[in-house]
Amino acid sequence: MVDPRTPVIVGVGQFTERVDDSGYRGMSAVDLATEAVRAALADTGADAGAVAGAIEVFAGLRQFEICTPFADPPLGASDNYLRSVAQRVGADPARAVLEPIGGNGPQKLVTEFATAIAAGDVEVVLVVGSEPGSTTKYFAKRDDKPDFTERVGGQLEDRGYGFEQYMSDYTVAHGLTGAPVQYGLLDNARRARTGLGVEGYRREMAELFAPFTEIAAKNPFSSSPVQRSVEELMTVTDDNRMICDPYPRLMVARDTVNQGAAALVMSVAAARKLGVPEEKWVYLRGHADQTEQDLLDRADLSVSVSAEQAVAEALRVAGIGIDQVATFDLYSCFPFPVFAVCDAFGLAPDDPRGLTLTGGLPYFGGPGNSYSLHGIAETVAEMRDKPGTFGLVGANGGVMSKYSVGVYSTEPADWVADRSKALQDDIAALPKVPVTRHVNGRGTIETYSVRYDWPVRTGIIIGRLESDGSRFMAITEDDDLVALMTDSDPLGAVVDVTADGDKNRATRA
Incomplete structure (x- = not known):
């Protein structure tokens, strides 16, 4: 017997529509979420109407279209996404x-x-998320655009956008305006630590992700159910073009998807009261949340302290070691977040347990902020199929900025609090690298990316000044330097840097 207040996940649901499906509708964020919630309610095995009526909190994830105040959703949206979904399911x-x-x-x-x-x-709480990126793209050039505007009003605790935590005027001025270039800097920093060359590291990334495609190919909720070889992932072609160094397209999160997911969490007492069968209950046995230092403050750009600490703490709370984890779903928008956990805990890319249950963001799909809700749904299903085992979900936000971990199992135990706050103090106490914002001098390239996704191919540099070892950022369109960055290996190369307004510009020394 456990404390009746012990939380259990009792229902999970997923929904995906693909643009090449015969019944493709081009659904809204609300519609996608509604389908996922209905699936989660049915998954409880109890009276869906009674469960819906008992939900006290709807907690949701933002879609890309409502992630900034700078543009309106192109097809309109609800003024209260969560209450629109609630109305549709009788909550x-x-x-x-x-x-x-x-x-x-x-x-x-x-x-x-x-x-x-x-x-x-x-x-009783419902967590829900959805992403209608496929719908947005499908209707972008059509005249028969739907209008998804809804005015439902009602209470809403809007916690804000939060993008300011992941970028600054300084980083934006130097081209860090999208996830591929940001993570490209981290993966190339890791390449510097491993000592691999450009081609060797591209192969290592492909060897990491090829098994993910095998999982995605079998997942009925996958947006791209296609198994791909290592050679296919790493070979640059017109179809697998470079996006931002070091990533060809097939190693980048697939965000043009229509996907939704939901999870119902309730107390043991509520589960009993509502008639949820005990074989549906999955316990959150371990948990932790950690926030990394700002990007340019980090002493080592090739690792993630927050991910390592969060995984370790979640395992401690669960009372198990990494060897006792039966399944993993590690956030995989790009290779780096997976490598960061593997490096910290000695996991091999070909670990027989696998590193994903969904198939990963580039292949299963990257539905914005809500991807890991699919990872949780898959983990809950696996735990029910493998009673008494443990499954770990690693969820990553920003530029490896925030990492949250859950360890799930059907094995009952009372709730155990984690030490995330105390561990966060350890990160706050880490040394910071000094940054020189306006540079006139010579430096070396610490890490880099190249923006192939801009009209003019542009190099993005994080470097160290020769004069004092401080860190700087620079941008370059210099032909010689861009050629070095695209055709060779610029790590450790010497550059001349000149301040130009709010930017530093680099040329080959």
Whole structure:
């Protein structure tokens, strides 16, 4: 017997529509989420109407189209996404919560509200997310555009956008305006540490991701169910063009998807009251949330302290070691987040347990901030199929900025609090690299990326000044330097840097 306030996940749901499906509808964010919630309600094995009526909190993830205040959703949107979904499934929650940007959000919300359930503050919570990127692209050049505008009003706890945590005027001025270039800097920093050349590292990334495609090919919720070889992933072609160094297209998260996911969390007491069969219950046995230093402050750009600490703490709370984990779903927008966990815990890319249950963001699909809700759904299903084993979900947000971990199992145990706050103090106490914003001098390239996705091919550099070892950023369109960055290996190369307004510009020394 466990404490009746112990939180359990009792229902999970997923939904995907592909543009090449015969019944493709081009659904809205609300419609996609509604399908996922209905699936989660049915998955409980209890009366769906009674469960829906018992939900006290709808907690949701932002779609890309509502992630900034700078543009309106191109096809319109609800003014209260969560209450639009609630109305469609017969729920009337007392509280609706919209989480800031971050792929860590699904696991962070599950942990947050599981904690609240354990404290007796609430009994039944739904976590939901969806992404209509496919719909947006499908209707972009069509005249028959739908209007998804809804005015439902009602209470909404909007926690803000949160993008300011991942970028600054300085980094934006130097080209860090998208995830591929940001993670390209991290993967190339890791390449510098491994000592691999450009081709060798591209092969290592492909060897990491090829098994992911095998999982995606078998997953009925996958947006791209195609198995691909190592050679196919690493070979640059017109179809597999370079996006931002070191990534060809097939190693980049696939965000043009229509996907939704949902998870129902409730107390053991509520599960019993609502008639949810015990074989549906999955416990959140371990959990932790950590926030990394700002990108340019980090002493070593090739590792993730937050991911390592969060995984280690979640395992400690669960009372197990990494060898006792039966399944993993590690956030995989690019290779680096997977490598960061593998490096820290000695996991091999070909670990027989696998590193994903979905198939990963480039192949299963990267539905914005809500991807890891699919990872949680798959993990819950696996735990039910393998009673007594443990599954780990690693959810990542920003530029390896926030990492949230959950360890799941059908093995019952009372709720155990984690030490995330105390561990966060350890990260806050780490040394910071000094940064020189305006540079006139000579430096060396610490890491880099190249933006092939801009009209003019542009190099992005993080370097160290020869004069004092401080870190700087620079941008370059210099033919000689860009050629070095695209055709050879610029790590450690010497560059001349000149301040030009809000930018530093680099040329080959």
